Structure formats: C-alpha cells, structure tokens
Amino acid sequence: MNTALEAYFAARIYSGGRALRRTTFRHVHLADPPLAIAMWRLGGERFRAAALAWGPLDGPFQLAVPGEPRNRDLYFAALEPFAVDLCARIRRVAASRVARQRGSVTEHIPADALQIVVPNKTTVNALGLLGRYLAYLSDRGGVAPHPALIEAGKHLRFYARNARVPGQALLVPLDRLVADHWATLLSPFEQANLAALDAQIEPGPGRHPFAASAAAEAAARIGPEPTEDIDRVTGSLLSEFNAHRGTSTDPTVTEPLAGPLREHYRDLIEPVWQLMNRVVARELQLTAAPSVYRRFESDRAAFGRHVDWVVNQGGHYRTTDTPRQAAITLRRLEDSLARYEADQAVEDPACMIGHLLDGDAVRGTVASLTETKVVVNVRRVPRAVIALDSPDPVTLPAGKELWWTATASGEPWEVQSLQHTSTGSRVFLILTARPTPARLPAVGDVITLSTLCTGHSHPWPMPPADPPWTHRPDTPLTEPEPIDSGDSEQPAAPVDAAAAEDPGRYT
Amino acid sequence: MTHHQQQPDQAAANLLARVRGQAPDIRANVRRLAAFANVHACPTAAVAFAARVDTNRVLAGTSMEMPYGQSPFAIGRGVAFEALLRRHGHAELRRVLTVGLATDFTFAAIENLREGYPPNRAGLRMRATVTQTRMAEIAGRPAEPVVLDGAVLQADIGGLPAYFEADEMAIGVGGQIIVGENKSWPVVDGKPTDEDALGAALDQAATYVLLGRRTLEHAGVDPALMSDSIVLVTPRNTGLAPSLHRQDVASRIRRIERLLGAVPDIRETAKSTPASVTFDVVADTTRPEGVRMEAFRQVTDELGRVYEPASCLTSCGFAWACRQCLFAAGDPDLVGGAVARALPGIASLSRVAELGQGAPASTAEVPAAVPLARAGRLYDEIVPAPVPPTAPPTAPTPTPTPDDTPRRTA
Numbered sequence: 001m002n003t004a005l006e007a008y009f010a011a012r013i014y015s016g017g018r019a020l021r022r023t024t025f026r027h028v029h030l031a032d033p034p035l036a037i038a039m040w041r042l043g044g045e046r047f048r049a050a051a052l053a054w055g056p057l058d059g060p061f062q063l064a065v066p067g068e069p070r071n072r073d074l075y076f077a078a079l080e081p082f083a084v085d086l087c088a089r090i091r092r093v094a095a096s097r098v099a100r101q102r103g104s105v106t107e108h109i110p111a112d113a114l115q116i117v118v119p120n121k122t123t124v125n126a127l128g129l130l131g132r133y134l135a136y137l138s139d140r141g142g143v144a145p146h147p148a149l150i151e152a153g154k155h156l157r158f159y160a161r162n163a164r165v166p167g168q169a170l171l172v173p174l175d176r177l178v179a180d181h182w183a184t185l186l187s188p189f190e191q192a193n194l195a196a197l198d199a200q201i202e203p204g205p206g207r208h209p210f211a212a213s214a215a216a217e218a219a220a221r222i223g224p225e226p227t228e229d230i231d232r233v234t235g236s237l238l239s240e241f242n243a244h245r246g247t248s249t250d251p252t253v254t255e256p257l258a259g260p261l262r263e264h265y266r267d268l269i270e271p272v273w274q275l276m277n278r279v280v281a282r283e284l285q286l287t288a289a290p291s292v293y294r295r296f297e298s299d300r301a302a303f304g305r306h307v308d309w310v311v312n313q314g315g316h317y318r319t320t321d322t323p324r325q326a327a328i329t330l331r332r333l334e335d336s337l338a339r340y341e342a343d344q345a346v347e348d349p350a351c352m353i354g355h356l357l358d359g360d361a362v363r364g365t366v367a368s369l370t371e372t373k374v375v376v377n378v379r380r381v382p383r384a385v386i387a388l389d390s391p392d393p394v395t396l397p398a399g400k401e402l403w404w405t406a407t408a409s410g411e412p413w414e415v416q417s418l419q420h421t422s423t424g425s426r427v428f429l430i431l432t433a434r435p436t437p438a439r440l441p442a443v444g445d446v447i448t449l450s451t452l453c454t455g456h457s458h459p460w461p462m463p464p465a466d467p468p469w470t471h472r473p474d475t476p477l478t479e480p481e482p483i484d485s486g487d488s489e490q491p492a493a494p495v496d497a498a499a500a501e502d503p504g505r506y507t
Numbered sequence: 508m509t510h511h512q513q514q515p516d517q518a519a520a521n522l523l524a525r526v527r528g529q530a531p532d533i534r535a536n537v538r539r540l541a542a543f544a545n546v547h548a549c550p551t552a553a554v555a556f557a558a559r560v561d562t563n564r565v566l567a568g569t570s571m572e573m574p575y576g577q578s579p580f581a582i583g584r585g586v587a588f589e590a591l592l593r594r595h596g597h598a599e600l601r602r603v604l605t606v607g608l609a610t611d612f613t614f615a616a617i618e619n620l621r622e623g624y625p626p627n628r629a630g631l632r633m634r635a636t637v638t639q640t641r642m643a644e645i646a647g648r649p650a651e652p653v654v655l656d657g658a659v660l661q662a663d664i665g666g667l668p669a670y671f672e673a674d675e676m677a678i679g680v681g682g683q684i685i686v687g688e689n690k691s692w693p694v695v696d697g698k699p700t701d702e703d704a705l706g707a708a709l710d711q712a713a714t715y716v717l718l719g720r721r722t723l724e725h726a727g728v729d730p731a732l733m734s735d736s737i738v739l740v741t742p743r744n745t746g747l748a749p750s751l752h753r754q755d756v757a758s759r760i761r762r763i764e765r766l767l768g769a770v771p772d773i774r775e776t777a778k779s780t781p782a783s784v785t786f787d788v789v790a791d792t793t794r795p796e797g798v799r800m801e802a803f804r805q806v807t808d809e810l811g812r813v814y815e816p817a818s819c820l821t822s823c824g825f826a827w828a829c830r831q832c833l834f835a836a837g838d839p840d841l842v843g844g845a846v847a848r849a850l851p852g853i854a855s856l857s858r859v860a861e862l863g864q865g866a867p868a869s870t871a872e873v874p875a876a877v878p879l880a881r882a883g884r885l886y887d888e889i890v891p892a893p894v895p896p897t898a899p900p901t902a903p904t905p906t907p908t909p910d911d912t913p914r915r916t917a
C-alpha cells in the first residue's frame with residue numbers, strides 16, 4: 001500500500017462521491033455462476049451452523065436449518081442434503097479431465113473446478129472449522145455418520161486451507177475480492193463488511209458513498225456470527241422448537257416445528273444472497289487479466305489432486321502439519337504471493353502505480369536506443385542500451401536489475417547511470433541479454449520497468465525429511481481425541497445479558 | 508497507576524461527575540481498561556474514561572449508537588463452562604490443573620470468593636483483602652496449593668480505586684502463584700478458534716499478573732513469586748470438556764505496564780477539562796438526535812479526538828459518531844492514521860483532492876503535495892475516465908481467456 005495513492009483515492013472519493021477502481025482488470029477467476037454458500041452460527045458455537053444456504057448464485061438457494069444445531073442427530077440430518085449435493089458437484093466437475101504437458105510429464109487435470117463464493121473471510125474460517133469437524137467424525141453410539149458428511153468435511157477443509165493461497169479462486173471471499181479491486185472510503189477494518197463495501201460502490205442516486213456505507217453497516221447482517229438481536233429471536237424460536245419436540249429427533253415431528261426458525265433464517269439469508277449476486281455480477285463485467293487463466297489452472301490441478309486423494313483413494317489429511325509440511329507450505333505461500341503481486345502489476349498499469357510511487361518501478365519515454373559491445377566472460381557480445389526519460393525524479397542504484405513489463409518473464413535490464421534533469425530524470429539501462437526485436441522497445445514508446453519479474457522463480461531446496469531438533473516438539477504429539485467427543489453433552493441454555501452478573505466476562 | 512489508594516480527590520470527582528452529567532456510568536474493570544488501552548491517545552476517550560462514562564450507552568437512541576451486545580447463546584455457553592469447572596467441588600478444575608501444571612490439586616483448598624460476599628463494592632473490597640492475605644501466604648511455602656476462584660486485585664486507575672476479578676489464582680505451584688483465565692471458545696488441534704479472543708485473554712491475564720505483583724510488593728513479599736506464565740482454561744473440540752494451556756506473557760506484562768502508566772490521572776484530567784465540557788446533553792434521550800449530535804461534536808471539538816478505525820470501532824462506543832464528525836469536516840483521519848500521517852500540513856480531504864489534481868502547494872504542504880500530485884497524474888494517465896458507479900467499467904482489452912469471457916449482465 002502506498003500511502004500517497006491511498007490518500008489520493010480517499011480525497012477523490014470524498015470530493016467526487018464515487019468509489020474508484022484500483023485495477024483495470026479482474027485478477028481473480030469468477031465462474032458463471034459460482035456455487036455460493038452463506039451461513040449463520042449460534043453465538044459462541046463455532047462448529048454449529050444454525051442455518052446454511054447453498055446453491056448456484058444465479059438461482060434460488062437451498063436452506064438447511066437443523067432447528068437445534070447442538071443436537072447431533074438433528075444437525076447431521078439437516079446437513080446431509082448439503083453434503084450430498086456438494087460431494088456430487090465436486091465429483092461431477094472433477095470427472096472431466098484434460099491433458100497438461102509440463103516438460104516431459106503429462107498430467108491429467110480437471111477441465112474445470114468447482115468455485116465457491118462466500119460473503120466474507122469469516123465465512124471461510126467457519127467453513128474450515130465445519131470441515132475440520134465433519135471430516136473426522138467418529139461412530140458415536142455405534143451409528144456411523146453418513147459418508148457424504150465426512151467427504152464434504154474433507155472438501156470444506158481443503159477449500160478453506162487452499163483459500164490462503166494468494167490469487168486462488170476455488171473459495172472466494174467476496175469482501176476481499178471487492179476490496180482488492182475497488183478503492184473506497186473504508187479502512188481495512190471496515191472492508192470486512194460486504195454490505196458497506198457494496199454501498200460505497202453503488203450508493204444509490206444522490207447519496208454519498210460514506211452515508212450509504214454507514215447506513216448499510218448499521219442495518220446489514222451478513223453472518224456467520226450473529227448479533228445479539230438476531231440471537232434473541234433465535235433464542236425464543238429455539239425454545240419453542242425444543243419445548244414442542246421434547247427429545248424427539250424424528251423428522252416427521254421436527255420438520256414442521258422448524259418452520260419458524262427456517263423463516264427467520266431465510267429472511268436473514270435472502271438479502272445476503274442478493275448482495276453476493278450483485279457483487280459477482282458487477283465484477284464479472286470486468287475483463288479478466290491474462291494471468292487469471294494460469295492461476296486457475298493451478299487451482300484446477302490442486303483441486304484434481306485433492307479429489308484423487310480423497311475420493312479415489314479414500315485418503316485423510318493430517319489434522320496438524322508436520323514441521324516439514326509447514327515449512328514447505330509457508331514457502332509456497334510466499335512464492336505465490338510474490339508471483340501474484342508481480343502478475344497484477346505487470347499486466348495491469350493501475351496496479352503498477354503504487355510501485356512507481358514506491359520507487360520500485362520507473363516509467364518514461366524511450367529517448368534513444370543504441371547498441372554497444374560488452375565483454376561477457378571472454379567474449380565481446382552485443383547489448384542494447386536505452387535512455388529513458390522519466391518525468392519524475394528517479395533514485396535507483398547503478399546495477400539494479402529491472403524488468404520491462406512487456407518482457408517481465410524474460411531477461412532484465414540493468415541500470416547503468418542516472419542524469420537528473422530540470423523536469424525529471426534520464427535513466428540509462430543496458431539489456432543483460434542478446435538484443436532481439438521482441439526484447440527491445442522502440443524510440444518514443446512509453447514503457448515501464450520494475451523490480452517485478454514473472455519468470456520462473458529459483459528452485460529452492462526442500463527441507464530435510466528428518467527435521468533438526470529445533471523443529472521437533474519436545475514430546476511426541478499424542479493422537480488427537482475424536483473431535484466430536486462432546487457431541488452428547490447437553491446444550492447450554494441461552495442467558496440474557498440483563499440476567500448475567502457480568503456479561504462481558506464471557507466475550 | 509499506583510497500587511494502594513490515595514484518598515480520591517472529591518473536588519476532582521465532583522468535576523468529573525459534572526462532565527458525565529446524565530450519561531450512564533461504568534466502573535473500571537479489566538475489559539474497560541483493555542478497551543481504553545486501544546484508544547488511550549484520544550483526549551475525548553481519556554476524559555470519558557476518567558469520568559467513568561459508558562461510551563457504549565451514551566448515544567443510545569441515536570443512529571450513531573453502535574451495536575455492542577452479546578448473543579445470549581454465547582453468554583450461556585460461558586456460564587455453562589464456568590459452572591462445569593465448579594461442579595462437584597471444582598472436580599474438573601482440579602483435574603485440568605493437576606494435568607496441566609504437574610502438581611496434585613486433588614486435595615488443594617479451593618476458595619470460591621464469588622460466593623459469600625455481597626455483590627457490590629464493599630464485597631469486592633473484602634475479596635481483595637482476602638486475596639492479598641492468601642497471596643502473601645506464598646512466602647511461607649504452603650505444603651498444599653490453594654486456588655482462589657474469583658480472586659480480586661485492587662489498584663488505583665488514574666487516581667480512582669478499581670477492582671479486577673481474575674477467574675483463578677493458583678497459589679503454591681512450584682513455589683509460585685499462577686493466574687488462570689477461563690474462556691469458552693474452543694481450542695482445536697492446539698490452536699484457538701478465535702485468535703483475536705486469544706490475544707485479548709492473554710492481555711487480560713497479563714494485567715492480573717502485573718497487579719498481583721504489585722499486591723505482593725505491598726505485602727512485603729517478593730513480586731517475582733508471581734509467575735510470568737499464565738494458564739488458559741478452554742473447552743476443546745465440540746464439547747465443553749476443559750483443557751489447560753500454559754503461556755508465557757512476560758512481553759505482554761511489560762506492554763500493559765506501559766499502558767497503565769499512560770492512564771491519565773483524574774485530578775489532572777479534571778483540571779485540564781474545560782468547564783463547558785459535559786456529556787449531559789449528548790446522553791439526554793429526550794432531546795432530538797440533531798441536538799445530541801451537535802453537542803457531541805462540540806464536546807469532541809473542544810477536547811480533541813484521535814480516530815483510528817480499527818481500534819476505535821472495536822473499543823469505543825463513540826466511534827461511529829466521531830467518524831461522522833470527521834466526514835463532515837473532511838478530515839483525512841477518516842480513512843485511518845497511516846493515510847493521515849502521509850498528509851502533514853494538509854487539513855482536509857478536499858484540499859488533498861486539489862493537490863492531487865496538481866494545484867499549487869503552500870510551503871507547509873509541499874512534502875505531501877509532491878507524491879500526491881504524482882499519484883494523481885499517474886492515475887489519470889492510466890485510468891483516464893472516471894468509472895460511473897452503475898455502468899460497466901471500461902478497461903484496456905487484453906486477450907480474453909476462454910473461461911473468463913464476461914457473459915452476465917448486472
């Protein structure tokens with residue numbers, strides 16, 4: 001983030017009364033339509049979806065409302081249709097494969113991957129926890145849970161973990177998508193509210209984005225964590241539901257009784273669904289950046305490996321990474337982030353502005369293009385030299401390597417010298433490879449060179465298979481106990497804040 | 508902050524009562540202190556804290572009232588978890604302490620200070636005395652550990668006495684005292700399900716350690732007997748079955764010591780607060796919202812405000828109202844301190860917009876104006892046409908990839 005650019009954005013939005021695009025392309029793949037998921041939990045209950053809506057975003061949603069989500073039988077009965085549908089969709093999409101050639105290796109990766117969109121990052125975490133729960137269910141009371149629940153848990157866990165990869169498009173939190181593509185008057189903290197973000201972009205006629213987002217922030221309920229007012233209503237409806245069903249979990253008894261709760265959550269989810277639909281439709285109008293295809297291909301490959309492991313081989317994932325896995329994952333995430341940032345800036349001039357202001361890039365007009373000879377090892381070889389006139393003062397050390405955005409995956413240019421002029425700077429750069437027409441700009445072209453390279457990153461050594469003592473736990477990790485060992489506990493009764501001696505203690 | 512109370516300054520207290528007016532009041536506790544620590548740089552928040560104004564409720568009934576309530580299910584879960592720990596003579600608490608601290612708590616004396624004392628200030632004072640006495644017993648190296656359930660620590664916060672209630676305090680574990688805090692969010696695979704809540708819980712426990720050390724010091728006992736490490740007792744997995752996690756909070760203790768040192772003294776605050784400042788009209792629910800908000804603007808203009816979105820919106824009930832005032836004034840603080848700090852010498856966002864369009868800068872504005880003008884020029888060069896909010900944005904046309912060709916319309 002360049003603060004001058006952020007300040008400029010804020011001032012323009014404040015004065016002009018409209019949000020601004022941060023990018024000229026869309027940098028994340030969007031399916032048409034993606035599968036959307038929205039959920040609400042019971043307050044404080046991290047594993048319990050009190051309502052879960054899903055479906056293709058361009059149509060009506062299906063809604064799972066267990067009534068009492070802390071009752072295992074009711075909960076699983078309600079989640080089963082979702083789990084079955086999710087598994088079927090994933091298997092269907094993964095079935096169609098295409099060949100991908102990488103060097104001498106031919107891989108067969110899925111032709112597409114199921115994309116899931118959710119309203120916010122909190123929902124990503126909630127789905128990850130739900131996946132952690134369902135994927136490792138035990139046979140409590142001798143009754144095995146429906147296999148689709150366990151498989152869906154593995155899928156959700158994979159999606160939530162993969163969501164950490166910068167630029168991935170398998171599980172897209174829409175608040176991040178919008179915040180990355182639009183400049184608004186909202187601080188990073190406020191950008192977690194999708195309704196406020198949307199209101200800044202489309203505030204309505206005659207309304208300033210600030211007023212629109214403040215109103216949306218006060219009124220909109222996005223989930224998954226309920227506010228007090230929502231759970232007050234839930235509390236009374238749930239009490240009635242439990243009072244009438246007694247201890248019954250028979251669907252013929254509980255289904256009709258859950259009607260009011262279903263309506264309560266339908267009313268909450270309907271506006272969230274419309275909001276997600278509006279956001280995705282708006283972002284789909286923007287052309288995707290060229291690298292979106294390559295990143296989604298990586299997503300498809302990861303999706304294919306996951307399905308092969310879980311569905312075809314019946315595999316499980318570790319609940320906790322080994323130190324070696326953690327080190328490899330961290331390195332891959334760092335590489336992905338560097339590549340994603342480079343792709344964005346190289347392909348999208350609007351994303352390069354921050355780098356230009358930070359001094360990581362230089363933009364100017366090619367004033368001259370000459371050829372010279374330099375000695376490399378023992379041979380004199382031809383090299384191209386350009387003089388670049390920048391309207392801004394440039395401070396770059398001699399020897400600094402910069403990549404022209406048109407050949408960012410190729411050979412760098414090296415800064416030879418700088419001349420400061422009355423209107424800016426003249427930068428002399430030498431190409432570090434044999435000059436070819438594709439590598440050379442023409443005199444008069446306005447070009448940008450930056451420190452960002454989209455070529456292959458240097459290979460890095462894998463961590464040793466046997467990590468050193470510094471990376472080993474003091475005591476061997478114990479086998480985790482079943483995650484659902486508390487499922488038979490009696491649910492806690494809700495307590496109104498007015499009745500609690502010090503309600504703040506329980507935050 | 509000092510540990511043992513000076514006599515509260517009655518004149519200062521009266522002055523601050525006038526500042527509070529009919530605004531709802533709130534006593535200092537560890538969460539209030541933590542919330543204040545997040546906004547302690549703000550003069551309005553400092554005066555409100557000193558005057559014990561409940562910022563969450565002052566603007567009740569206006570559109571600027573922020574939601575701050577808690578789900579009854581979340582409270583119910585917390586109550587149930589604590590009840591589970593106390594059930595059958597604290598059997599579960601004894602078990603997790605024994606396993607987690609490698610000390611046998613089977614026959615430890617557990618003194619429940621939440622029972623048997625009046626639920627008021629006098630009760631808190633009595634519990635604080637008992638806590639201090641029990642803590643001092645550590646010097647005698649007791650044979651069996653003692654656990655205080657609901658230990659109370661006493662301190663002067665900005666010149667007014669305040670009481671802080673720790674969930675547990677285990678005295679005599681390896682010759683030390685260990686603070687414990689119960690939280691009802693679950694831990695899965697050794698990781699918290701809510702990282703923000705974990706940070707807050709550790710800060711809370713670190714505050715108790717610091718106050719405990721001061722209590723020991725006052726009793727003439729070596730404060731180092733208060734352990735740097737604390738224990739968190741949380742449910743694990745989907746149920747409420749408790750588990751214990753030990754954590755070193757030495758660095759947090761140092762940070763909290765600095766924060767407590769920054770709490771303004773009420774005498775100083777009372778002296779420096781202008782006579783015209785009062786939250787009386789702001790909190791008056793019989794008045795129209797416009798009148799209350801204008802009174803709020805006057806109070807905050809008079810005292811000064813420091814708005815930092817992330818900390819204010821999570822810690823102060825005035826945040827929406829302050830944000831509204833900043834918007835009305837076009838103050839760059841509206842979008843956060845990082846941006847505002849990049850604009851020295853520039854008072855308003857309107858002026859920033861002018862400078863971004865290349866308007867001549869005054870001498871004071873030059874350092875910020877140069878990068879702003881450059882940002883504006885580059886943006887206008889690269890994204891020339893303003894994007895209408897409801898029309899499809901225009902963009903240079905790269906080769907569309909097969910799967911990303913837009914097909915939908917809004």
